[in-house]
Amino acid sequence: MPKFAANLTMLFNEVPFLERFSAARKAGFSGVEYLFPYDFPASELAKRLADDGLTQVLHNLPAGDWASGERGIAILPERKKEFREGVDRAVAYARELGCLQVNCLVGITPKGVDDGLLRDTLVDNLSFAADALEREGIKLLIEPVNTRDIPGFYLNRTEQALGLIADIGSNNVYLQYDIYHMQIMEGDLAKTIDRNLDRIAHVQLADNPGRNEPGTGEINYPFLFDHLDAIGYEGWVGCEYKPKSDTVTGLGWLPKSA
Numbered sequence: 001m002p003k004f005a006a007n008l009t010m011l012f013n014e015v016p017f018l019e020r021f022s023a024a025r026k027a028g029f030s031g032v033e034y035l036f037p038y039d040f041p042a043s044e045l046a047k048r049l050a051d052d053g054l055t056q057v058l059h060n061l062p063a064g065d066w067a068s069g070e071r072g073i074a075i076l077p078e079r080k081k082e083f084r085e086g087v088d089r090a091v092a093y094a095r096e097l098g099c100l101q102v103n104c105l106v107g108i109t110p111k112g113v114d115d116g117l118l119r120d121t122l123v124d125n126l127s128f129a130a131d132a133l134e135r136e137g138i139k140l141l142i143e144p145v146n147t148r149d150i151p152g153f154y155l156n157r158t159e160q161a162l163g164l165i166a167d168i169g170s171n172n173v174y175l176q177y178d179i180y181h182m183q184i185m186e187g188d189l190a191k192t193i194d195r196n197l198d199r200i201a202h203v204q205l206a207d208n209p210g211r212n213e214p215g216t217g218e219i220n221y222p223f224l225f226d227h228l229d230a231i232g233y234e235g236w237v238g239c240e241y242k243p244k245s246d247t248v249t250g251l252g253w254l255p256k257s258a
Contacts, residue, residue: 001255002228005031005057007204007240011247018048025052027248028256033058033238036066038089042096049097056099057236058141058176058202061129062086063105071145072107074125075118075154087129094138101139101201103176104129108152118154123167130170139201143176146184149211157185158192165199174201178240183208183219190227197231206241213241214253221253 006024008017015023018040024032030053037045037059049056064070064079073079073086090102106122130140144161145153155161158175165173177200179189186192193200207217214221228237243250 002203002225002233002237003031003235004029004254005033005055005236005238007238008032008034009036010240010242013243014246018044021048021052021054023247025054027251028254029054031055031057031236033236033240035060036062037093037097038062042093045093046096046098056094056097058101058103058238059090059093059097059099060103060105061090064107070107071150071153072105074104074129075107075122076110077113077117077121080121080125083125084128087132091132091136091138094133095136100137101141101174102133103141103143103202105143105145106153106155108150109154119164119167122154122164126164126173127168127170130168130172134170134172140170140173141176141201142173143178144181144185145178146181148184149181156181158182158196162196162199175199176202176204178204178206179219179224180204180206180208180211180241189219189224193224193227193233194231197233200233200235202235202238203228203233204238204240206239210244211242212244213239213250216244225255 006029008020012020012023032054064073073083094102133140142161144155144157147153147156161175207214207219
């Protein structure tokens with residue numbers, strides 16, 4: 001059975017963020033992830049992880065002004081300096097949290113900017129991030145995201161992400177495969193995971209429609225969990241979904257070995 005990590009941005013919203021670490025441990029999780037750690041001192045987050053014996057599985061690079069609707073800045077030519085400062089900040093946090101992989105949300109395609117310039121900017125920024133993270137033993141991940149939830153998101157299909165990885169030419173860039181996003185954009189989940197297993201460093205889940213817990217929608221998660229085991233996937237599966245009621249009530253799908 002795969003290893004499941006609680007996404008503390010989405011789960012256990014019944015309690016304040018810093019209390020979600022203990023809530024995840026009590027619910028049976030041994031790993032956690034969340035969108036961003038930057039609102040809290042790294043030392044405080046590290047203490048919460050240590051107190052509950054949790055592994056920090058993943059967090060994202062800084063992604064611009066999230067509250068105003070930005071979903072990443074790696075694609076924006078005029079924000080290169082800010083992006084690179086964000087890489088340094090992410091490295092500092094990941095080092096203290098013992099986090100061995102960091103995801104980059106590349107951003108929403110800006111209007112009126114040449115596509116070639118956008119791609120060159122993205123390749124340049126991701127190359128910089130891959131090298132900086134590799135020096136610390138941290139993997140850089142990139143994530144295709146569906147354009148229904150985030151209209152205009154630049155990176156939105158598996159093949160597109162793999163092409164970008166090839167252009168970057170680094171051995172330290174991997175795919176974060178979110179089952180929910182890719183069910184919406186392309187389907188064919190099991191074969192896509194199987195075909196690209198060597199580049200997939202992290203998997204995330206939610207059911208569709210609704211982005212709720214497994215078993216509430218159309219995706220056959222028992223089949224996919226067995227498939228991940230069968231093909232030898234050794235990474236974590238991040239539970240990045242919106243509980244339909246309270247988090248603990250909705251965890252009936254979670255295998256006891258999580």
